[in-house]
Each structure stands twice: as structure tokens, then as C-alpha cells.
Amino acid sequence: MEQRFKGIGASPGIGIGEVVVIKDKRPRFIYQFLLNTDANQEVKRFQQAVQKVKEEIDQLKNNLSYKAPFKEVKQILETYKGILSDPMFYQATINRIKEEKINAEWALMKSLQKIEKIFGEIEDEYLRQRVQDVQHITNRILNVLNPNHKKNAQTFTGGILITHDLSPAEAIKLSAKQISGFVTETGGLTSHVAIVAQALNLPAVVGIKGITEHAKSGNLAIVDGQKGIVIINPTVEVLNKYKKKQKQYHIFCKEIGSYAHLPAQTIDGHTLKVMANIELFEEVPSILELGAEGIGLFRTEFFYIQQNVLPDEESLYQYFTKVVKAVHPHPVTFRTLDFGGDKMTAHLDLGKEVNPALGLRAIRFCLKQKDIFKTQLRAILRASVHGQVRLLFPLISSLEEIIETKQILTSLKKELAAEGYTFSSHIPIGIMVEVPSAVTLIDFFVKEVDFISIGTNDLIQYALAIDRDNEQVAYLYEPLHPAVLKMISQIVDAAHKKGITVSVCGEMARNPLYVPILVGLGVDELSLKAQNIPLIKRIICALHFKKIHSLVQKLLTMGSAQEIKRCYLQQLRIWLKDLEGFIDYDYITAEGRNERRRQENRMH
Amino acid sequence: MLTGFFRIKNQLGLHARPAAKLAKLAGQFCSEIKLIKANKEADVKSVLDLLSLACRFDEEVKLIVEGQDEEKAFFSITLLIEAEIGERINGTEV
Numbered sequence: 001m002e003q004r005f006k007g008i009g010a011s012p013g014i015g016i017g018e019v020v021v022i023k024d025k026r027p028r029f030i031y032q033f034l035l036n037t038d039a040n041q042e043v044k045r046f047q048q049a050v051q052k053v054k055e056e057i058d059q060l061k062n063n064l065s066y067k068a069p070f071k072e073v074k075q076i077l078e079t080y081k082g083i084l085s086d087p088m089f090y091q092a093t094i095n096r097i098k099e100e101k102i103n104a105e106w107a108l109m110k111s112l113q114k115i116e117k118i119f120g121e122i123e124d125e126y127l128r129q130r131v132q133d134v135q136h137i138t139n140r141i142l143n144v145l146n147p148n149h150k151k152n153a154q155t156f157t158g159g160i161l162i163t164h165d166l167s168p169a170e171a172i173k174l175s176a177k178q179i180s181g182f183v184t185e186t187g188g189l190t191s192h193v194a195i196v197a198q199a200l201n202l203p204a205v206v207g208i209k210g211i212t213e214h215a216k217s218g219n220l221a222i223v224d225g226q227k228g229i230v231i232i233n234p235t236v237e238v239l240n241k242y243k244k245k246q247k248q249y250h251i252f253c254k255e256i257g258s259y260a261h262l263p264a265q266t267i268d269g270h271t272l273k274v275m276a277n278i279e280l281f282e283e284v285p286s287i288l289e290l291g292a293e294g295i296g297l298f299r300t301e302f303f304y305i306q307q308n309v310l311p312d313e314e315s316l317y318q319y320f321t322k323v324v325k326a327v328h329p330h331p332v333t334f335r336t337l338d339f340g341g342d343k344m345t346a347h348l349d350l351g352k353e354v355n356p357a358l359g360l361r362a363i364r365f366c367l368k369q370k371d372i373f374k375t376q377l378r379a380i381l382r383a384s385v386h387g388q389v390r391l392l393f394p395l396i397s398s399l400e401e402i403i404e405t406k407q408i409l410t411s412l413k414k415e416l417a418a419e420g421y422t423f424s425s426h427i428p429i430g431i432m433v434e435v436p437s438a439v440t441l442i443d444f445f446v447k448e449v450d451f452i453s454i455g456t457n458d459l460i461q462y463a464l465a466i467d468r469d470n471e472q473v474a475y476l477y478e479p480l481h482p483a484v485l486k487m488i489s490q491i492v493d494a495a496h497k498k499g500i501t502v503s504v505c506g507e508m509a510r511n512p513l514y515v516p517i518l519v520g521l522g523v524d525e526l527s528l529k530a531q532n533i534p535l536i537k538r539i540i541c542a543l544h545f546k547k548i549h550s551l552v553q554k555l556l557t558m559g560s561a562q563e564i565k566r567c568y569l570q571q572l573r574i575w576l577k578d579l580e581g582f583i584d585y586d587y588i589t590a591e592g593r594n595e596r597r598r599q600e601n602r603m604h
Numbered sequence: 605m606l607t608g609f610f611r612i613k614n615q616l617g618l619h620a621r622p623a624a625k626l627a628k629l630a631g632q633f634c635s636e637i638k639l640i641k642a643n644k645e646a647d648v649k650s651v652l653d654l655l656s657l658a659c660r661f662d663e664e665v666k667l668i669v670e671g672q673d674e675e676k677a678f679f680s681i682t683l684l685i686e687a688e689i690g691e692r693i694n695g696t697e698v
Contacts, residue, residue: 075621078625079620083652086651086652086653087649087650087653088650088653089652115652118652119655119656124617126616126619127655130619301687305680305687307680339686
């Protein structure tokens with residue numbers, strides 16, 4: 001008989017296959033007191049086991065190809081390594097072996113219990129659950145210590161895995177086998193195994209208590225990772241429906257991937273440039289593979305974070321040159337330091353900043369700490385000779401800031417020329433528009449610069465006076481607020497009148513739900529997290545520019561976000577009917593958005 | 605000894621991955637590095653100790669770095685905290 005279970009959809013896609021139920025228990029081992037002479041050898045045995053697990057993790061890490069989504073998976077594996085060498089885990093176990101004269105397994109279990117107890121007292125549920133990571137690692141070490149115990153999950157050869165709990169490392173290993181999906185009793189959307197499943201494109205449903213009791217090995221099962229549904233012994237009718245759905249999903253995924261290297265052109269021939277936001281050089285190969293037409297936002301501060309001291313001009317130059325060369329012939333847009341000042345000047349008493357978001361940061365900080373600013377600009381100017389370089393200044397709120405910055409740039413160019421350095425004669429200069437005053441003064445600003453980049457996250461936050469990290473007011477954060485749309489429209493109009501381009505590099509640019517509006521508003525470029533580039537291109541290709549443009553004109557006459565959303569969604573659902581499964585319509589409501597943001601936060 | 609005050613700005617607080625990054629970075633220095641919340645303190649070099657401090661959204665923490673390479677350590681750790689989880693609150697201890 002058909003049985004349905006509802007859990008949490010942890011990773012989209014549809015898996016159909018034969019069930020393999022694995023009731024995994026912690027390996028059995030004996031608790032043992034050691035003879036005096038054994039302690040050192042036992043410590044060694046433990047250390048070797050830890051070393052072996054570390055090597056396994058490294059191997060898993062190295063086997064992951066250089067695709068963007070694997071960045072998060074690698075971070076998770078790094079966390080595991082961190083726990084393995086953590087004093088509370090590693091040294092504490094060694095001490096227990098030595099002092100209490102007990103075997104490694106027992107000592108390890110004692111360390112785990114102590115950690116479980118400490119974590120059990122944590123109020124915050126999410127943090128409390130991180131103890132799972134420690135449990136997974138403990139189990140793995142116990143397995144290595146007792147090699148005769150074959151872990152059941154390792155005997156899995158294919159189909160739908162239904163099990164109590166799965167560690168991220170196990171999920172990665174399983175992906176190499178013929179797995180069509182997995183279901184676990186434990187876990188939530190934010191568990192690390194969910195992140196791994198998404199990166200591996202494995203359909204997964206988690207959090208169905210008791211499923212290992214209800215399902216039997218050999219049953220046929222369907223896993224709908226989007227909706228969080230598991231169907232055991234489906235009827236022929238249901239099975240056929242899901243087979244069709246699965247096929248469609250595969251076709252679309254493949255199709256979307258094929259859009260990576262196509263231009264983002266609407267049906268009626270209007271083309272946008274789609275670029276990537278990056279933080280580090282290491283991301284460059286994957287963004288090019290995903291079809292980025294350059295870097296629209298290079299957050300330069302992350303290189304500074306990697307260094308232990310302020311980098312000098314030469315090391316910045318070398319680093320920037322590497323990026324410029326790798327991305328050539330596409331452009332690299334360097335956003336100059338977007339730091340809060342306090343980080344760089346631990347020894348200066350700058351006074352207490354009650355509200356750092358409105359404080360001394362970005363261009364304000366750079367214009368105050370000119371040495372740091374000039375060093376960075378000189379390095380960028382010098383790197384410009386190796387390819388296409390654009391300069392972008394963050395948090396501009398007044399004309400004076402633009403003028404002063406340009407003056408600094410002019411004098412630096414003179415300086416460099418006098419010193420015999422070469423640099424490109426045409427480096428486009430742009431400003432980030434993210435402060436409402438910049439929108440009001442946009443007609444003045446466009447006369448001074450070569451392009452505009454809109455940072456929608458901050459602009460919305462400042463325009464609506466919403467701190468979206470504050471859950472009390474996050475529901476008021478509204479990208480489709482009429483004020484936001486009007487501001488973007490005003491910026492685009494002013495820029496186009498001057499013949500310069502407008503780019504959007506905030507979160508709006510990577511959300512399929514908002515991209516059509518940006519297209520309709522006349523934005524020329526989008527810069528986003530590279531993973532979303534193929535999908536965003538696919539969406540742009542499905543749009544008709546004239547139609548979306550005239551719809552947006554209509555939306556601009558409306559005074560409430562509710563009205564805008566209703567009218568917009570009605571049309572969008574018709575135009576993007578084929579792409580239904582790839583657009584998160586829940587995101588349009590504040591609750592849907594907050595839920596998604598909570599999930600995303602956990603992934604960073 | 606260098607001290608700094610931060611407010612946690614990540615909605616999830618100081619969670620596993622930033623904690624692991626912090627611990628890894630801290631491990632590169634010989635200085636003693638502590639994070640203090642209310643009257644509990646954690647060794648920044650231990651990811652588990654950091655997690656058990658359970659720093660939540662909007663809570664204030666104090667960073668203390670003391671030792672031979674304290675300046676370098678303070679600089680790097682401050683940057684990482686700001687990039688990953690929180691914002692700096694300037695000022696001296698009240």
C-alpha cells in the first residue's frame with residue numbers, strides 16, 4: 001500500500017529507486033582499563049586514528065572539483081578538521097587515556113559526553129545541534145579504531161538510502177555510488193548534510209522520525225527533495241507522474257546549464273551583461289566556467305583579511321594582476337576597501353561608534369586613512385596594464401567625495417608615471433549608489449563617472465530605515481517597495497541620459513524573482529554569485545524586453561508594495577511558466593524571505 | 605595586551621563555520637587569545653570552546669589577545685570577526 005511521509009526538503013530534485021534501509025548504530029567496543037605500560041601505546045593508537053580520519057577528510061576535499069557550490073562543503077570539512085584537533089576533543093582524550101588509564105574508545109566517549117553536556121546547556125537550538133558534528137566525528141574515529149566493524153552505510157551499493165543519520169562525509173562518499181536520493185530521521189534544512197546534498201545535486205528529505213521503521217529494504221520509493229515528500233510503494237499512477245516530473249527536472253537542469261555561455265538576451269534582442277561577485281582569486285576558474293562575463297564586484301577587503309599585516313603595494317599589485325590576467329579579456333571591477341575603519345587602526349582611539357553601519361567606513365574611511373587608500377589605488381592602477389580594469393568606490397554620499405577621490409587618482413597617476421610605471425590610459429570609474437542621498441543627487445554624480453553600480457542591499461536598508469538583520473523589523477525589508485523601484489528607475493534614467501551604464505550587484509540581481517523587474521527598469525549589467533548565473537541568464541532569455549518594460553512602467557505608477565506584487569506576479573507566472581520550479585515564489589512574502597534568509601545565513 | 609569589543613551581527617550567532625575559521629586562524633599565533641561573554645570565557649583556539657560560549661545575535665563579546673605576536677593576532681582576528689560574524693564597538697571597558 002502506498003505510504004506518504006512529510007519531512008523537510010533538504011535538497012531539490014526527484015529520486016526514484018529501491019529502498020535500502022540502514023539502521024546504523026554506533027560501533028560496539030569494549031570499555032577497558034589499561035595496564036600501566038599501555039598508556040603511551042594507546043595514545044599512539046588514538047593519534048593514528050585521528051590522523052587517518054584527517055587524511056580521509058583531506059582526500060574528500062581534494063576530490064571535490066572546483067565548482068562554486070563546493071566552497072561551502074569544503075568549509076564544513078574544514079570545521080571537521082578543526083574539531084579533530086580541538087583541545088577539548090583531542091588533547092582531552094589523550095589526557096584521559098593517560099590519567100585515567102582507560103582505552104582510547106572509552107576516553108573518546110568521555111570527551112564526547114562532556115562536550116554533549118556543555119552543548120546541551122546552550123539555549124540556541126541551532127548552536128546546540130552543532131554537537132552532531134562532534135558525534136559524527138567520534139563515530140568515524142571509533143570505526144577506525146575498530147576496523148572489523150564495517151559501517152553499514154559503506155555496504156550501500158545504490159538506490160534510495162533511508163537511514164537514521166548521515167554525516168556530510170558519508171554523503172560525499174555515497175555520491176560516488178549509484179545513489180538516487182536519501183532520507184534521514186534526524187536533521188533539518190540547515191544541517192550540514194543538507195548543504196552537502198545540495199552541492200552534490202542529491203535529492204534529500206530529512207527529519208522524518210521513524211521512517212527507518214516504516215520503510216523496508218526492497219520497497220520502491222520516491223523522494224521529492226523540493227517538497228520534502230517521501231512516498232513508499234507508490235501506485236503506478238503516482239509513479240508515472242513522478243517519473244515525468246523527474247525527467248522534466250533533469251531536462252531543465254541540463255538546459256539551464258547550457259545557458260552559462262550564451263549571452264543574456266531577451267526574446268526581442270535586448271542584451272544584458274551578467275558578471276560575478278567575488279572575494280578571492282581562487283574563485284576565478286569557477287566563475288568563468290559558470291559563464292560570468294567578467295567580475296562586476298571584486299570585494300578587495302578579503303585579501304587584506306587573509307594577510308596578517310596590511311599588505312604592501314607590491315603584494316597587492318601581484319595579487320590584483322593575477323586576477324586581471326585570469327579574467328582577461330573580460331573586465332574586473334575593483335571595489336575599493338569597504339572596511340569599517342576601526343579594524344585597521346586597533347591602536348587609534350576613534351571613539352565609540354554606536355551605529356557602525358552609519359559610521360566611518362568604506363570611502364569615508366579611505367579618505368581619512370589616505371595611505372591605505374593610496375597604496376590600494378596604486379596597486380590597482382599598476383595592475384590595469386594587464387587587462388580590463390574598472391574602479392568602483394563604495395558608499396558615496398556626496399559630490400565632494402567623488403571629486404576628492406578623482407583628485408587623488410589623478411595625482412597618483414602622475415606619481416606613477418614619474419616613477420616609470422605604466423597603466424591603462426582608460427580606466428572607467430564608477431560609484432556604488434547605496435545611500436539615498438546619492439539617488440537624489442544622481443544627476444550631478446553621473447557627470448563625474450563612467451558607470452554606476454547599485455548596491456541594492458544597503459540602498460533598501462537605508463531608504464526604508466530597516467536593519468534586516470533585526471528580526472523584529474525584517475518583515476519591512478521589501479525589494480519591491482515602490483520607493484525602491486522609483487529610486488532604481490531614477491538612477492537608470494539619469495545614467496542613460498548621460499550615456500553611461502548601470503549595474504546592480506546586490507541580492508536582487510541573483511534572485512530569479514527580481515531580475516525581470518531589473519531588466520524592465522533598464523539595468524544594463526547584473527553582478528551576482530556565480531552559481532546563479534546560468535539560471536539568471538535563462539530567465540532573461542525567456543523575457544520579452546518591451547513587454548516587461550511596459551509592465552514596469554505600470555508598476556511605477558503604483559503606491560503600495562502589495563499592489564505592485566500582485567500585478568507583477570500575475571504576469572510573471574505567465575511569462576515564466578516553463579521555469580515554475582526554479583523560482584521561489586514564497587520569497588515574495590516577508591515570511592518566505594525571512595525563512596530563506598535564515599537558511600542562507602547558516603550557509604555562510 | 606589588546607582588547608576589542610564586538611557585537612555579533614550574524615543571525616545565527618557565532619556558529620560552526622566561523623568558529624572553525626576563528627580557531628584555525630588563532631592557532632597560527634602563539635599569543636593567548638580569549639573571547640569573553642558576560643563572565644564566561646573561551647579559548648579562541650578551540651572551536652568547541654567557542655561554540656560552547658553560545659554567542660547569539662546582538663550579544664556583545666570582548667576579545668583579549670596577549671603575547672609575543674599579539675598585534676598581528678589582534679589585527680587578523682578582528683578582521684575575521686568583522687567579515688564573518690560581527691561588528692566592532694570601539695571604546696574602553698566600562
